[in-house]
Amino acid sequence: MRTFARPAIEMVDSMRQAAATDPARAIAFGGAPGSNSHQAAMQFDPECLPLPYMGFEDALDAVKQGRAGCAMIPIENSQHGRVSDIHFLLPESGLSIVAEHFMRITHALMATGPGPFEAAYSHPQALGQSRAFLQERGIVALAHADTAGAAAYVAEMQDPRFCAIAPPMAAELYGLDIIENEVEDAHDNTTRFVVLAKEPRDPAGIEAETAMTTFIFEVKNVPAALYKALGCFATNGVNMTKLESYQKGASFAATRFYADIEGAPGDPRVDTALEELEFQTNDVRLLGSYAQARKRG
Numbered sequence: 001m002r003t004f005a006r007p008a009i010e011m012v013d014s015m016r017q018a019a020a021t022d023p024a025r026a027i028a029f030g031g032a033p034g035s036n037s038h039q040a041a042m043q044f045d046p047e048c049l050p051l052p053y054m055g056f057e058d059a060l061d062a063v064k065q066g067r068a069g070c071a072m073i074p075i076e077n078s079q080h081g082r083v084s085d086i087h088f089l090l091p092e093s094g095l096s097i098v099a100e101h102f103m104r105i106t107h108a109l110m111a112t113g114p115g116p117f118e119a120a121y122s123h124p125q126a127l128g129q130s131r132a133f134l135q136e137r138g139i140v141a142l143a144h145a146d147t148a149g150a151a152a153y154v155a156e157m158q159d160p161r162f163c164a165i166a167p168p169m170a171a172e173l174y175g176l177d178i179i180e181n182e183v184e185d186a187h188d189n190t191t192r193f194v195v196l197a198k199e200p201r202d203p204a205g206i207e208a209e210t211a212m213t214t215f216i217f218e219v220k221n222v223p224a225a226l227y228k229a230l231g232c233f234a235t236n237g238v239n240m241t242k243l244e245s246y247q248k249g250a251s252f253a254a255t256r257f258y259a260d261i262e263g264a265p266g267d268p269r270v271d272t273a274l275e276e277l278e279f280q281t282n283d284v285r286l287l288g289s290y291a292q293a294r295k296r297g
């Protein structure tokens, strides 16, 4: 069974007990206590009961099964791009995006001794965000389920050859020494998170100037399929702020896209654009409308 490293378990258990007393207030996240997702949940709602899980999928399941009111999930990073699996997990979860949250990410190198280190454990995103730092020092990157979980694991191993890359708070929680702060390669390193809940937000309740909508669509396997799909937004004057392609299955024929637009259903331009998109594509799935946490552009 997947479980957190020993130094994290007591904390995880007490957070789970607290969340069970008032699941509606709980925000589920993937990671051990002290992970970036944990901190994002606390920034988003300081009154929430943070509820840790080993992975993003388990955090989404907790919302589906009513153990948490919502989940805080990282979706993309300014430096290292998309968070893998998320494009599959979000639509499969059946949950809706109800908010977004941006967080400046800073990583520290932490360990039980001063080094030198053979390898650093962390989430693949954090390792990617610190790639130049690790390469310059000849430290091998080893993937772990999350950043703070990697810190707990290094604390449990007590092997001076290994270190972790994690938020500074994780060093405090798991009794590690911070060897170096701010080891991320870009100092504006920022992750965008989305908040998912069972019920979608009513677009009518979102201020029109800040509304965003996220959806996925699958283009037909015909020439200029994406051109036609994007034309729906161009002709209706709807601004698209994100478009990413990904494959589903092994046919490599009809590509799927994940998109964010400014505006929400109820705005006639958005309604017409989405209606036309239905006609031009095999499948359109709305993932949710929510207020922009940061003005685009």
Ligand SMILES: O=C(O)C(=O)C[C@]1(C(=O)O)C=C[C@@H](O)C=C1
Binding pocket: 030, 031, 034, 035, 036, 037, 038, 074, 077, 083, 105, 123, 125, 126, 145, 146, 147, 148, 191
């Ligand atoms: O492992 C964590 O601390 C997480 O919350 C995950 C995660 C991610 O997957 O992007 C969150 C933010 C940072 O970009 C690095 C890691």
